[in-house]
Amino acid sequence: MNTPNALRADVDSANYNEAQTPNVQKVAIKSVAPARKKPAAPKRNTSMLLRQWHQRLGIFAFIFMGWLGFSGILLNQSVSMGLDAIRVGSTTLMSLYGLHTTIPENGYFSDEHWLVTTTENTVLDNIALDRHIPSPLGFVDIKNSGEELLFVATNDKLTLLSPKGVLIEELSGYMLPVGHIRGIGSLQQQGTSFLALQGEGSYISADGLTWEDFEDNGNVKWSSLTALTESAKSDVEPYAHPTVALEQVLIDLHSGRLFGSIGSTLINLVGAAAVLLSITGIWMTWRTNRMRNARQKK
Numbered sequence: 001m002n003t004p005n006a007l008r009a010d011v012d013s014a015n016y017n018e019a020q021t022p023n024v025q026k027v028a029i030k031s032v033a034p035a036r037k038k039p040a041a042p043k044r045n046t047s048m049l050l051r052q053w054h055q056r057l058g059i060f061a062f063i064f065m066g067w068l069g070f071s072g073i074l075l076n077q078s079v080s081m082g083l084d085a086i087r088v089g090s091t092t093l094m095s096l097y098g099l100h101t102t103i104p105e106n107g108y109f110s111d112e113h114w115l116v117t118t119t120e121n122t123v124l125d126n127i128a129l130d131r132h133i134p135s136p137l138g139f140v141d142i143k144n145s146g147e148e149l150l151f152v153a154t155n156d157k158l159t160l161l162s163p164k165g166v167l168i169e170e171l172s173g174y175m176l177p178v179g180h181i182r183g184i185g186s187l188q189q190q191g192t193s194f195l196a197l198q199g200e201g202s203y204i205s206a207d208g209l210t211w212e213d214f215e216d217n218g219n220v221k222w223s224s225l226t227a228l229t230e231s232a233k234s235d236v237e238p239y240a241h242p243t244v245a246l247e248q249v250l251i252d253l254h255s256g257r258l259f260g261s262i263g264s265t266l267i268n269l270v271g272a273a274a275v276l277l278s279i280t281g282i283w284m285t286w287r288t289n290r291m292r293n294a295r296q297k298k
Contacts, residue, residue: 032198051284058277061139064270071254078247087120087243096258103233106225108139109184113150113163115139120239124150124165126235131167133159138184138223142193144206151208153223154182158197160208177203177211185222188215196220237283241244 054186094100107116115136116123122133125231148160149168158176160168178199187194187204194204196214203211228236249258256263 026059051280064266065274068254068267068270069251075247075250075254078250083250084245084247086246088246088249089241089243093244093249094242097242097244101241103237103239103240105228107228107232108136108223109226110139110141110150110223111143113139113141114228115152115230116232116236118236118241121239122152123236123239124161126232127165128239129161129165129167137181140184140186140195140223142186142195142206142208144193149208152183153181153197155181157181158184158208171208177201183184183222185220187220189219196222198222 074081074083078092084254090129102119104116104118107114113125117133117136121128121133122131122136123129133152133154135154135156139153142149142151148163150165152159152161156172156179158171158181160171162168176197176199178197178201180199181197183196183198185196185198187196192206194206195208196217197203197205197211198217202214202217202220204214205211250260256265256267259266
């Protein structure tokens with residue numbers, strides 16, 4: 001049973017403890033997340049470096065390797081496809097080859113006919129012959145009994161043409177009285193036109209097939225180069241443009257020579273890139289297989 005004195009003692013004790021206890025304010029503590037660190041950059045090992053360069057070389061070589069393969073197929077089939085017979089005359093392309101149109105200044109005249117030779121064509125009266133006759137020595141027109149024949153001479157051959165430029169025959173070797181032709185001309189004798197041929201000796205013929213010795217060269221009108229008229233030059237101009245075989249263009253594009261030293265250097269770089277692609281590809285394959293086998297053994 002509590003006495004009044006005991007109750008008073010308890011109250012005093014409670015008041016003392018309350019007075020001695022300091023006021024404490026509750027503070028909300030916020031949780032602080034740890035700062036995130038930036039991930040470290042991966043180390044550039046040899047495998048990663050080679051893979052990057054392998055990709056770059058692959059992009060560089062992709063277009064050129066495709067063209068080299070395609071042009072190689074075309075070149076292998078050029079004869080069957082007729083690419084060797086196709087001529088290309090683009091002005092831009094010819095400028096890359098350093099070729100330009102050159103109109104001849106001189107030609108051969110005989111009666112009302114004239115003959116001019118350009119780099120690639122032989123032009124008779126503004127018509128290009130089907131067969132080019134390079135480096136002619138002379139040109140003669142012979143008329144007998146209403147028949148007209150045109151003769152074009154080169155060092156070792158005599159070409160017979162119709163007035164329209166159609167090839168009739170080509171005479172060479174034993175069919176000619178001389179082994180090496182030096183000149184060709186015409187001779188009027190007793191109302192007959194003769195073709196004169198000069199080589200080791202001089203010979204005349206009315207048809208180009210039968211020949212006779214002839215010594216009086218003073219009466220022969222020898223064929224020689226004569227300056228072309230402006231009209232003739234205008235007629236020759238369309239046949240004076242240079243051309244190149246399509247097959248040759250493909251060869252020069254394939255090798256890069258069409259663009260000079262720059263093109264050749266570029267093709268060499270493509271070849272070097274192909275070699276490096278092979279080496280890096282083999283190394284990366286070997287490296288990948290080695291790492292895979294090492295993981296399987298663990």
